[in-house]
Amino acid sequence: MDKIILKLTDVDYYYPLQGLETFHALKKISLWVEEGEILGLVGESGSGKSTLAKVMLGISGKIRGEIRYKGINIHGRSWRRMKVKPIQMVLQDSKSSLNPKMTLFQSMEEPLVLSGMKEKDEREKRVREICHQVGLDLSTAGKFPGACSGGQRQRASIGRALVLSPELLILDEAVSSLDVSIQGQIVNLLKDISEKMNTTIVFISHNERLVDHFCTRILRMEKGRLLDKNQDMHPIHKKEKEPLSSSKSI
Numbered sequence: 586m587d588k589i590i591l592k593l594t595d596v597d598y599y600y601p602l603q604g605l606e607t608f609h610a611l612k613k614i615s616l617w618v619e620e621g622e623i624l625g626l627v628g629e630s631g632s633g634k635s636t637l638a639k640v641m642l643g644i645s646g647k648i649r650g651e652i653r654y655k656g657i658n659i660h661g662r663s664w665r666r667m668k669v670k671p672i673q674m675v676l677q678d679s680k681s682s683l684n685p686k687m688t689l690f691q692s693m694e695e696p697l698v699l700s701g702m703k704e705k706d707e708r709e710k711r712v713r714e715i716c717h718q719v720g721l722d723l724s725t726a727g728k729f730p731g732a733c734s735g736g737q738r739q740r741a742s743i744g745r746a747l748v749l750s751p752e753l754l755i756l757d758e759a760v761s762s763l764d765v766s767i768q769g770q771i772v773n774l775l776k777d778i779s780e781k782m783n784t785t786i787v788f789i790s791h792n793e794r795l796v797d798h799f800c801t802r803i804l805r806m807e808k809g810r811l812l813d814k815n816q817d818m819h820p821i822h823k824k825e826k827e828p829l830s831s832s833k834s835i
């Protein structure tokens with residue numbers, strides 16, 4: 586088997602409610618993520634996909650079970666407290682994840698500033714590289730989010746997530762609000778990035794056709810549980826990465 590970078594064993598998650606009540610959102614989730622793969626996570630609305638993504642990122646709250654990143658038990662540890670995080674997430678709403686008062690370029694530069702990269706020239710060089718990778722020209726990168734299209738903003742959100750070279754990128758409905766042709770372009774871009782940078786991707790989407798085209802393995806959630814219990818017994822869900830035409834209807 587390929588190298589496992591993230592492994593969850595019997596993970597339960599409970600959201601705190603009013604008083605002493607809790608909501609049992611994840612039930613006995615066991616899964617692994619292999620280095621370099623594009624793992625798709627599908628399931629109906631409310632099945633727990635976003636909660637699972639947040640647990641991978643270190644959400645606070647009542648968690649049971651074991652979460653190991655590269656063999657290290659990260660249970661209860663928040664990546665948010667670390668300057669350079671090995672896991673990054675891109676959400677559906679690029680408007681809310683980008684600061685409206687910063688240009689796309691500045692938003693992509695900010696994680697470098699926060700990580701302690703002091704030289705402005707060095708930071709700008711890195712952001713120019715990332716702009717090239719995510720297909721944003723520099724004049725667009727100089728605009729504020731309000732003056733950009735959804736696709737341009739989403740490229741910048743992906744660029745911001747990639748600028749510190751994360752090992753694992755989680756995309757939670759990250760292309761859902763975009764036109765079909767733009768979805769295809771962004772998915773091709775992600776595939777390219779995953780191949781060139783060996784970035785591992787967890788891709789959450791309602792769009793099963795898109796997931797089927799894009800992902801190398803697919804897991805399904807239902808009511809807080811994972812349906813594919815014995816993951817290596819589902820070879821039909823495991824395939825080689827194949828090119829996706831951006832004009833194809835997905």
Ligand SMILES: Nc1ncnc2c1ncn2[C@@H]1O[C@H](COP(=O)(O)OP(=O)(O)OP(=O)(O)O)[C@@H](O)[C@H]1O
Nearest residue numbers: 600601608610628629630631632633634635636637
């Ligand atoms: N902060 C919260 N407090 C209490 N319950 C929550 C909270 N956030 C989510 N839930 C509940 O947890 C369950 C799983 O929600 P989650 O957002 O993870 O589902 P999802 O599969 O990502 O849904 P969608 O596809 O609609 O985004 C739902 O029943 C939801 O109501």
